[in-house]
Amino acid sequence: MIGGGQLARMMIPPAVELGISLSVLAETAGSSASLAATTIGDYRDVDVVLAFAAEVDVITFDHEHAPPTVLAALAATGIPIRPGPHALAVAQDKVFMRERLTQIGAPVPSWARVSGPAELAGFLAAHGGSAVVKTPRGGYDGKGVRVVRDPSAVDDWFAASAGEALLAEQFVPFRRELAQLVARRPSGELAAWPLVETVQEGGVCAEVFAPAPAAETLATRARELAAHIAESLDVTGVLAVELFETEDGGLLVNELAMRPHNTGHWSIDGAVTSQFEQHLRAVLDLPLGDPSPTAPVSVMVNILGGPSGERMPDRYGEAMAAHPEVKLHSYDKDSRPGRKVGHLTATGDDLAEVLGRARAAAEFFKG
């Protein structure tokens, strides 16, 4: 696995349980996935990546940032790369993602490439005076995304873009955000978790409700849409499709991720097969596990670092005493305000009750 963040970390438990050897190329010695790190190095350095790849049977990723040059050099060695470079290219560039989604008939917000303030002004005028502008590459957790009403609001991005266009999108007045995760093997076998509802705060995933409440017909459409995308783009491993439910009850694709995703963390404690085990199975071309939920309702709440600088386990005493039934997950990261340092999951029969417990447990880790 290229990348040593919390997604690589959360791959360790299923790898241990299944007896699969997991090797991680981490950027730093103190990474979240350091226990499985076999190489410390820069994933943008072809020599580093090729040396790492020589020791493993299949390559996968905990982020979308591996440069095309590195992917091409890896592909030339013949080692299986899952997801493959052609699929990853779609996840790596938001303009290309919109192009490909449009080509395959997936519903997306109205969008355009904008190469400067004048083009952006035209897009704003055509879309009620507001738009969401995104840098094509490198964004995550709200970074690289701005809601814009004035074309000068992204002058810094235009200045830095070296002529590369930005992505302008219609500002979608959605009812709520949803996410559909599926996993797909090279053979084509596909498994879908239930559609989930996600609550974002400041562009960062805050809470996930699994399954999404009151979404029976939406769930079928979302599953079919995600399967269509996975097949059309030949994705292997986990594919996360972030969706808007529009005010008229439609679905629009917001973003794609081709790896385990924050909106699937609930599956560690709430599904027969977690997204991390499933990703392992899929990239190893093993038969997929049952993605069924193990409880009627699961709620995941992210734990963000606070100003105190305390680490998540520093608060275990009180949190565990009050909530012996809540599952706590620490990413072993130093706390910084706004940084994802862990998450927790509660399960039960009733969304309001489960959400109440999950939020109450999360309170112990705030501030």
Added chain:
Amino acid sequence: MIGGGQLARMMIPPAVELGISLSVLAETAGSSASLAATTIGDYRDVDVVLAFAAEVDVITFDHEHAPPTVLAALAATGIPIRPGPHALAVAQDKVFMRERLTQIGAPVPSWARVSGPAELAGFLAAHGGSAVVKTPRGGYDGKGVRVVRDPSAVDDWFAASAGEALLAEQFVPFRRELAQLVARRPSGELAAWPLVETVQEGGVCAEVFAPAPAAETLATRARELAAHIAESLDVTGVLAVELFETEDGGLLVNELAMRPHNTGHWSIDGAVTSQFEQHLRAVLDLPLGDPSPTAPVSVMVNILGGPSGERMPDRYGEAMAAHPEVKLHSYDKDSRPGRKVGHLTATGDDLAEVLGRARAAAEFFKG
């Protein structure tokens, strides 16, 4: 954790999820828990153990074999040892175990110390001509246990015992075998999993049914008995109490183990808090997790090595395709006939149905 077997291995996933640093003193480089091994050395060597202990905050064990001299040296350093040496001494010596259980009023089979064939002949005569004879130390998985009808049948043990008595026990004509696992913190907080039924083959645990069927009143008595033992012996961490259900519906204590136990492996997939997470919480003196089952029925089946020498993952393709819902656990061990190399767990609503699926999945790993 002293000992690098599969119990240490299965402690890695909850340690990763909770963000707790787990260090293992393993005997060999290729141990089952090698991922967490920070020291390779002999747990009987005081210097090795003291050097390891200097790097950790609390000591626990994946087996009962740490010698009293090592435990005494550890205790002298002031590092917390959980379970403590006084508790471990009871688990280490089957004669002492019988003495202490008798002292605290726990029901046990009729027993005696026997120092030679003459004493054993007397015991046999008083108990219908048969007895179970055990070596006080070092036995596991049926090793060090013989059913005896002739006093000469353990002459080799008497010859090797250097004057130390063997344990002779009444042969109990039991209805079935059960196990009650509890976890206890230094503060005294205690949590109990459901009573389970265990099926042994050749002295080795083969299957576990959780909860034990048709055992409502027995379950209450077993829980109270295990709590009484844990408190009386001041056990910290997981305590496994192996029990016989006698033909008249009584309970007798067969063996104790003061660590996660084969009869608790179902809890990884079938309980809110697994025995491995709970052991970590208990030995770190953190509040205990909820031991409730997450499904009405869980069945665990052990996977033993076969003559083919194939490793468990070699058979994943067929097993996973046929049973996407079954949870597979490999201990990353070379297969040898009779060696425990992994286990699997199925969950559901009906014991017969779940057992059928678990056994069908286990068939893929036989031979």
